Amino acid sequence: MKRTIFAAVCAASFAALAHAEDAPKLPDAKASDPKTLGLMQGSPPAPDKIVRFENSYRFPATRWSFSHMRELTPTANVWRGEAQAHALKRAIRPDLERVAFKTTNGVDMTFGDLFDKTYADGLIVLHKGRIVYERYGGALTPERPHMAMSVTKSFVGLLAAMAVAAGKLDDKALVVKYLPELKDTAYGDATVRDVMDMTVGVKYSENYADPNAEIWSYARAGGMIAAPADYKGARNFYDYLKTLQKEGEHDKAFAYKTVNAETLAWILKRATGKSLSDLLSTEIWRKLGAENDAYFLVDSTGVEAGGGGLNMALRDMARFGEMIRNGGSFNGQQIVPRAVVDDLFKGADKAKFAKAGFATLPGWSYHNMWWVSHNDHGAIAARGIHGQVIYIDPAAKMVIARFGSHPIAANGFNDPISLPAYAAMANALK
Amino acid sequence: MKRTIFAAVCAASFAALAHAEDAPKLPDAKASDPKTLGLMQGSPPAPDKIVRFENSYRFPATRWSFSHMRELTPTANVWRGEAQAHALKRAIRPDLERVAFKTTNGVDMTFGDLFDKTYADGLIVLHKGRIVYERYGGALTPERPHMAMSVTKSFVGLLAAMAVAAGKLDDKALVVKYLPELKDTAYGDATVRDVMDMTVGVKYSENYADPNAEIWSYARAGGMIAAPADYKGARNFYDYLKTLQKEGEHDKAFAYKTVNAETLAWILKRATGKSLSDLLSTEIWRKLGAENDAYFLVDSTGVEAGGGGLNMALRDMARFGEMIRNGGSFNGQQIVPRAVVDDLFKGADKAKFAKAGFATLPGWSYHNMWWVSHNDHGAIAARGIHGQVIYIDPAAKMVIARFGSHPIAANGFNDPISLPAYAAMANALK
Numbered sequence: 140m141k142r143t144i145f146a147a148v149c150a151a152s153f154a155a156l157a158h159a160e161d162a163p164k165l166p167d168a169k170a171s172d173p174k175t176l177g178l179m180q181g182s183p184p185a186p187d188k189i190v191r192f193e194n195s196y197r198f199p200a201t202r203w204s205f206s207h208m209r210e211l212t213p214t215a216n217v218w219r220g221e222a223q224a225h226a227l228k229r230a231i232r233p234d235l236e237r238v239a240f241k242t243t244n245g246v247d248m249t250f251g252d253l254f255d256k257t258y259a260d261g262l263i264v265l266h267k268g269r270i271v272y273e274r275y276g277g278a279l280t281p282e283r284p285h286m287a288m289s290v291t292k293s294f295v296g297l298l299a300a301m302a303v304a305a306g307k308l309d310d311k312a313l314v315v316k317y318l319p320e321l322k323d324t325a326y327g328d329a330t331v332r333d334v335m336d337m338t339v340g341v342k343y344s345e346n347y348a349d350p351n352a353e354i355w356s357y358a359r360a361g362g363m364i365a366a367p368a369d370y371k372g373a374r375n376f377y378d379y380l381k382t383l384q385k386e387g388e389h390d391k392a393f394a395y396k397t398v399n400a401e402t403l404a405w406i407l408k409r410a411t412g413k414s415l416s417d418l419l420s421t422e423i424w425r426k427l428g429a430e431n432d433a434y435f436l437v438d439s440t441g442v443e444a445g446g447g448g449l450n451m452a453l454r455d456m457a458r459f460g461e462m463i464r465n466g467g468s469f470n471g472q473q474i475v476p477r478a479v480v481d482d483l484f485k486g487a488d489k490a491k492f493a494k495a496g497f498a499t500l501p502g503w504s505y506h507n508m509w510w511v512s513h514n515d516h517g518a519i520a521a522r523g524i525h526g527q528v529i530y531i532d533p534a535a536k537m538v539i540a541r542f543g544s545h546p547i548a549a550n551g552f553n554d555p556i557s558l559p560a561y562a563a564m565a566n567a568l569k
Numbered sequence: 570m571k572r573t574i575f576a577a578v579c580a581a582s583f584a585a586l587a588h589a590e591d592a593p594k595l596p597d598a599k600a601s602d603p604k605t606l607g608l609m610q611g612s613p614p615a616p617d618k619i620v621r622f623e624n625s626y627r628f629p630a631t632r633w634s635f636s637h638m639r640e641l642t643p644t645a646n647v648w649r650g651e652a653q654a655h656a657l658k659r660a661i662r663p664d665l666e667r668v669a670f671k672t673t674n675g676v677d678m679t680f681g682d683l684f685d686k687t688y689a690d691g692l693i694v695l696h697k698g699r700i701v702y703e704r705y706g707g708a709l710t711p712e713r714p715h716m717a718m719s720v721t722k723s724f725v726g727l728l729a730a731m732a733v734a735a736g737k738l739d740d741k742a743l744v745v746k747y748l749p750e751l752k753d754t755a756y757g758d759a760t761v762r763d764v765m766d767m768t769v770g771v772k773y774s775e776n777y778a779d780p781n782a783e784i785w786s787y788a789r790a791g792g793m794i795a796a797p798a799d800y801k802g803a804r805n806f807y808d809y810l811k812t813l814q815k816e817g818e819h820d821k822a823f824a825y826k827t828v829n830a831e832t833l834a835w836i837l838k839r840a841t842g843k844s845l846s847d848l849l850s851t852e853i854w855r856k857l858g859a860e861n862d863a864y865f866l867v868d869s870t871g872v873e874a875g876g877g878g879l880n881m882a883l884r885d886m887a888r889f890g891e892m893i894r895n896g897g898s899f900n901g902q903q904i905v906p907r908a909v910v911d912d913l914f915k916g917a918d919k920a921k922f923a924k925a926g927f928a929t930l931p932g933w934s935y936h937n938m939w940w941v942s943h944n945d946h947g948a949i950a951a952r953g954i955h956g957q958v959i960y961i962d963p964a965a966k967m968v969i970a971r972f973g974s975h976p977i978a979a980n981g982f983n984d985p986i987s988l989p990a991y992a993a994m995a996n997a998l999k
Contacts, residue, residue, distance in 0.1 A: 214639055282651070
């Protein structure tokens with residue numbers, strides 16, 4: 140198997156978390172800026188400056204590729220519709236750069252430091268629906284979709300919750316009601332609810348540091364990373380899901396496993412009769428007044444990567460977050476039923492969540508594929524590796540949308556900086 | 570080499586042209602409709618109904634794939650900008666279905682027959698800028714970009730002519746002024762003008778019926794068709810162009826060779842410092858009020874396929890044609906200089922064109938990668954295999970935009986029906 144950024148940096152990540160003082164020396168945000176490096180500059184670029192699919196997941200190539208995924212791999216469009224885009228009001232506050240906070244590790248920083256410290260490619264703060272802070276870097280521009288990684292899951296979870304509310308999907312039913320082909324897998328006796336809250340007992344490891352972890356089999360099957368010439372395994376997501384076996388019991392503990400999101404996306408397609416891209420377009424994207432089309436990475440059979448393949452422009456991700464903050468109402472219409480959004484904020488069982496051992500997220504829960512803080516601001520988040528986030532703080536009427544290409548995948552590395560930064564911003568705006 | 574639709578149907582095409590009475594029995598438009606066939610229906614589709622990159626160029630898979638290219642291969646976006654789309658006025662005339670004509674082969678038909686007879690996926694007729702006829706079929710919908718094949722070349726030729734007019738490109742200069750790396754190739758002593766009018770003497774065959782023709786090497790290098798496991802040749806367009814050797818003399822005869830368009834696209838990128846997708850977006854697409862983003866297929870190094878890789882929505886292609894009909898003015902602005910458009914209509918040397926032996930196009934010429942009829946209506950066209958066309962008839966104030974997935978690549982098979990149909994429509998509207 141080709142080494143990828145996932146393997147390379149997640150190994151680094153685990154090491155860094157265990158021994159912060161031995162953190163690997165990596166070029167900082169300025170040194171790894173794709174323009175500084177000359178990545179994909181010129182016609183053609185120098186041979187060692189060309190980002191190809193095969194090397195696209197390796198840092199620092201990721202600093203370019205996460206803003207150019209469709210140029211590297213097949214994708215399905217999420218159409219914005221034909222209406223004029225919703226106009227996001229602007230009320231930029233330069234003073235917000237100076238909002239001060241202390242990292243979890245005790246370092247003094249300002250909000251202005253956050254961008255480069257976390258290798259951000261784009262960062263927007265909305266307050267009461269107005270853009271108060273907006274910045275782009277790396278290879279990102281306002282109109283360019285960026286890889287949202289597992290933020291994708293929160294879109295899939297929301298669409299599933301909407302289908303439940305509409306009576307098209309029964310979350311108490313067994314998965315096999317919709318996907319009988321999963322009868323002899325871990326999902327054979329799991330409920331749709333187990334899948335939506337990721338409490339499925341399935342033998343599958345998301346440990347990026349282990350080259351034999353199932354996350355690699357999943358990604359290879361879906362064409363997200365290159366497969367070796369002699370590869371004999373599954374060649375699409377669905378064939379891979381059919382191989383998963385049970386381990387442990389369902390409904391006992393939260394266990395973050397991307398295959399659950401992929402299974403939920405499949406259930407959703409069976410239940411609604413629509414592809415994931417059509418569903419997102421018709422239910423949300425066209426109503427949101429999105430400025431730009433979004434897109435999903437697809438596997439070799441055209442199936443969208445529901446676990447981590449959504450790409451969208453930053454302002455559109457911010458609009459989506461603002462819609463959630465507004466109880467599902469945005470751009471002059473109720474896009475998501477209020478009760479569905481209210482239920483997201485309620486979260487799920489904190490005791491089950493605690494068993495997963497996310498050190499940077501004490502007291503949180505995971506519900507409908509959203510991360511629920513249960514903090515005194517009632518914040519929730521959609522989170523993806525390498526620093527993708529939608530952070531919604533109802534008390535502060537604040538939404539933060541952030542894309543990044545941090546060399547280390549796990550957000551456990553970002554959180555000690557970014558979570559205190561978000562909290563400080565919320566307090567400054569409140 | 571895997572057999573592709575190009576090879577399969579073009580063999581059929583040549584056979585059909587030579588022995589029309591022995592034309593191969595192929596399913597007609599209704600029988601090959603992707604919905605009728607169940608192509609890509611269901612989640613997942615039945616195994617034999619899945620269109621993958623490897624089989625996507627084989628008829629009838631092409632009836633689906635030409636409307637879904639980005640789901641099969643990497644692409645670069647051509648951004649429409651953030652403005653509201655230009656509103657095309659509608660004045661639909663149902664009577665136009667009954668416009669009668671006689672095919673070149675003497676068969677009586679109506680305009681309503683044209684769609685299915687030529688396996689059209691979409692067809693728009695504009696009269697004085699208003700939509701008087703609009704129809705979609707197969708896998709195409711109004712918002713979905715369709716493969717434009719060699720219509721792409723006319724965009725590249727126009728952008729090059731605009732660069733000449735702007736003083737950024739010298740069409741009298743040698744190609745090597747811009748691309749010194751082509752010194753030892755057929756292009757070593759050719760001028761930019763030779764490339765723009767395709768009068769380059771280069772050993773390269775576009776004969777689809779010959780599996781050893783260079784068109785296959787070109788397409789394999791650019792990743793447009795699958796390469797065999799033991800493939801040792803060029804892996805991108807530019808490396809392939811560097812292998813082309815001279816044959817015959819320049820500036821003596823028109824010879825339709827896709828590599829010229831690819832070379833011109835490269836020259837253009839050197840001369841302007843922009844990628845082809847950025848150039849098309851900034852110079853034309855954003856100004857046109859396009860409804861949808863367009864896109865280019867790209868090779869493994871991210872280089873856009875300037876010879877045939879542009880995909881766009883049908884109405885946007887119609888808007889583009891209307892802009893040309895209006896002397897470069899559209900959507901409230903002069904997008905292309907009037908002199909550049911006027912020069913397109915003048916065409917090039919008919920005697921040089923005649924040497925290429927296009928039986929269905931007597932008296933035509935080829936200039937700046939546009940097909941110029943020199944007929945009494947002064948019509949010009951952008952043309953791509955399998956039935957893609959923009960046909961502009963100034964006398965009738967008419968623009969026809971058409972996408973298709975005809976099983977036979979060569980337009981020599983469509984022309985006996987479609988050219989009389991366009992002429993009859995022009996007379997009906999005039």
